[in-house]
Structures are given as C-alpha cells and as structure tokens.
Amino acid sequence: xxxxxxxxxxxxxxxxxxxxxxxxxxxxxxxxxxxxxxxxxxxxxxxxxxxxxxxxxxxxxxxxxxxxxxxxxxxxxxxxxxxxxxxx
Amino acid sequence: xxxxxxxxxxxxxxxxxxxxxxxxxxxxxxxxxxxxxxxxxxxxxxxxxxxxxxxxxxxxxxxxxxxxxxxxxxxxxxxxxxxxxxxxxxxxxxxxxxxxxxxxxxxxxxxxxxxxxxxxxxxxxxxxxxxxxxxxxxxx
Numbered sequence: 001x002x003x004x005x006x007x008x009x010x011x012x013x014x015x016x017x018x019x020x021x022x023x024x025x026x027x028x029x030x031x032x033x034x035x036x037x038x039x040x041x042x043x044x045x046x047x048x049x050x051x052x053x054x055x056x057x058x059x060x061x062x063x064x065x066x067x068x069x070x071x072x073x074x075x076x077x078x079x080x081x082x083x084x085x086x087x088x
Numbered sequence: 089x090x091x092x093x094x095x096x097x098x099x100x101x102x103x104x105x106x107x108x109x110x111x112x113x114x115x116x117x118x119x120x121x122x123x124x125x126x127x128x129x130x131x132x133x134x135x136x137x138x139x140x141x142x143x144x145x146x147x148x149x150x151x152x153x154x155x156x157x158x159x160x161x162x163x164x165x166x167x168x169x170x171x172x173x174x175x176x177x178x179x180x181x182x183x184x185x186x187x188x189x190x191x192x193x194x195x196x197x198x199x200x201x202x203x204x205x206x207x208x209x210x211x212x213x214x215x216x217x218x219x220x221x222x223x224x225x226x227x228x
Binding site: 017018082083087088 | 205
C-alpha cells in the first residue's frame, strides 16, 4: 500500500509596490504549517525571498487589516505584503 | 463617496457628491503630480493601490473624521495608474455646517490617506526614478 504523503495547505500572498517589483510577481504561494502566525509567515518570506529583506521593510496584512505578530493565519485568509506607503 | 479609480478624477463630480443642503461650507483638497521632487525633475508618477483594503481604509478615516467633527459629507477619491505632470492623483472634499469643521476634517482626511492608505507611487525622473520611500505602516 502506498504511503500517504502529507500535504500542507498553501496560502497566496499578494504583493504590491516595491515588494512586487523585487520579487517579480504580483503574488507568491507559501506552504502553511499548523498554527502559523503572522510572525512565522514573515520569517518564511524573509527566508525564501532574502532580496526583499535587504531592500524594504514591510508589514503583513491579513484580511485587509495590518496583522500583529501573534495573529494566526488560516489558508482561507487574504494575505498581503505592504511596503511603506506613499499615496497622495 | 469613496473610491480608488483608474479613471481621471472629475472635480465637479466630487463637489456635487460633497455638497449638502444642511451644510454652510465645503472644502476641497486636490493633489496633483508635481514636476519635481527635492532632487530632480519628475515626468510621470505611477500609482498602485491595494484597492479593496484602501477603500476600507478610506471608510475608516471617514468614520474617524465623523467622530471628531460634525461634518455632513466626506468624499475621498484616489487615482491609480500612470499619471503625467499636472494630473490629479487624489481629491478629498468635506462639507459641514461651518468652515472650521470642513477645513479641519478635510486636512485630517488627506493626512491620514497619505500616511495610512495602502497606496504606493513610483516616480519617473531625469535619473530614471523609483519607488518613493514612504511611511512604514504599523498595527496600532
């Protein structure tokens, strides 16, 4: 009998402004582990996309609200990377 | 009326939306693309927004203004896409019974949009340009 492979849910992260340009796409997909927080997600982004960490500081928005580090992330959430803003 | 739009901003439409029979004054702030920054000439600015979050953010800013001042109508529109020098990028209009509230709430709205709305601009300049270093966001 074939061994069942463990599957992880994924989450799509929207990118804007300089983060979109540095990564070269308007979204990235990340694997989510259980009970992941916004801080875990930030660490994962910095590890997988070190070029972002070198160039910009950013916050994470979850469901269109800026998340604090302890906010948990669900696969159904709308997640985005927000560089410093410059509207007007 | 609150929106992020890729269409040119129509100031008459903004003023009509802001006017209210019970108000004695309406203020209108218009932001446009300037032909220079601190260092060089600017030819164009590209604006990008997280539209859904920005519109939600504008509504929150309106609610904050309503809690602070007795205002009648609050209108905020921001444009996205590539804009030339002189093109209107943002307009905020507020009506109130008296001018003091209208002026103060309009300034509050413009300042809050510039510092908090998820909108980004990239300048095209003599030296090539780049993303404007803006205001870092925080969760407070």
